[in-house]
Amino acid sequence: MDDRRAKLASLEAAGGEPWPYRAEPTAHVADVRAAHGDLEAGAETDSHYVLAGRLMLKRGQGKLMFGELTDRSGALQLFVSKAEIGDDGFAVFDSLDLGDWIEVSGTAMQTRKGELSLKVSKARLLAKCIRPLPEKFHGLVDEEQRRGRRYLDLVANRDSLDVFVTRSKAVSAVRRFLEDKGFLEVETPVLQPLYGGAAARPFVTHHNELDQDLYLRIATELYLKRLIVGGLERVFEIGPNFRNEGVSFKHNPEFTMLEWYQAYADYGDTMDLFEELIPHVAQTVTGGTTIEHAELGEIHLAAPWKRITLRDAILADSTREGGVAVDIDTATEDEMRAALHTAGYDPKGDTTRGKLIDALLTKFVEPFIVQPTFLTDYPVELSPFARPHPDNPKVVQRFEAFVAGMEIANAFSEINDPAMQYDRFMAQGDARAAGDDEAEQLDADYIQALEYGMPPTGGLGLGIDRFVMLLTGRASIRDVILFPARRSKS
């Protein structure tokens, strides 16, 4: 560090500008590659470019130097010859350190060994990197640093940068898809006087002036449906939700969720739209609909996806790990507990029938789903906002989408009968009294909104982070969140 600071000082002393205000690159590295990728070895061109980026490698060769410049689009070799750049220019380049931001001008060429390069005629420092970068070959490996100082991870590990470029493109593709289908993007409150729309514990905060406790939202559901009451017909929101729970490879306390609501649609329409969205985004972002998963092999996202009722899935899969077959339509709670016990899981915290069914799903079904699958027709106890199925009053018109062992989406035909919704809230209140601290609390204002009339509506929530994990083949949610939650050092 001291050596690099000294270089800065000597540059200033020599009248140089160590921290220029602007640069004027005319192209990205990828543009040069696209235009000259097929040059023959030893060929030179008159095509002139100005590139800007970080100097990541430097190889001295006497009166010749090679460097590697990276920008967001990729890396390109710099060919720096004393004959071309002059004695002064050569000295300037020689004084650069790995990690320095630079601007270089020159022409495209192919070296004798066939490496596309920029033959540099001018180079200047844009900003000094005073601290040495992580090692050039191994990159930054330490997970604590990769996530705590993500900027270093992005500099040192190209594949990590690519993950976040993919994430951005995926979110953009989702937006365009929904806008093309006539959806409006809206923003609803993050700070809410009541929380609801999901089974989760909230973060609590306080508004001083109003002297009122507020919750960070766990879902956007109830506000978005108020907008359907208001007549916006098709709305969506992409933004952070907050759930006060543990962290795991698929949980971060702050995560990004897409929710959409569509008037005049039911859960079947919603399933069709979702089945169209996911392959479309995969195609747009990765150029295909097949994902190569490191552990699970090929995952095919193209429609149609497998569709199976939750009852049939549990009936078929509950014999895994030595369990006994469970039919959730007829099984008693004790039988469900027994099945979970035989699989080595103690359901002592699962106090309700709904929670037990959820445990059966989590234990026996979810981890084993690899290819995209819709589980449909959930028990009413688990789904306080979903409409009953007309053919079977024990279940509701709801589905969850699973892929690669994870739930990525949850959707249903929305309850629009205010009396029915009120009864569901009451049942949730009973569950809470029985010890379920994730049960919904009564939202009287939401009931009132429904009393003004909500058209038949289908809604869906998609976990954006998990979807990006799928698209990028990452096994941990912390690899697709730029700054994941971590314990701060005191």
Added chain:
RNA sequence: GGGAGUGUAGCUCAGUUGGCAGAGCAACGGACUUUUAAUCCGCAGGUCGUGGGUUCGAGCCCCACCGCUCCCA
């Protein structure tokens, strides 16, 4: 919450039975006009996560705490 692993130079990692703190890369000085993690010669770099204990002597053994990773509830 429980279990296992891990923490040593800026980065990636060795460190034997408890006996002088090591390598590669980066940095610094030098050689080199076609390198590809360039190579070669030279030089320098440390509160061994933190605190305590055992010992003539601790990176190594013991205890507590902190961070991180994985598995389990």
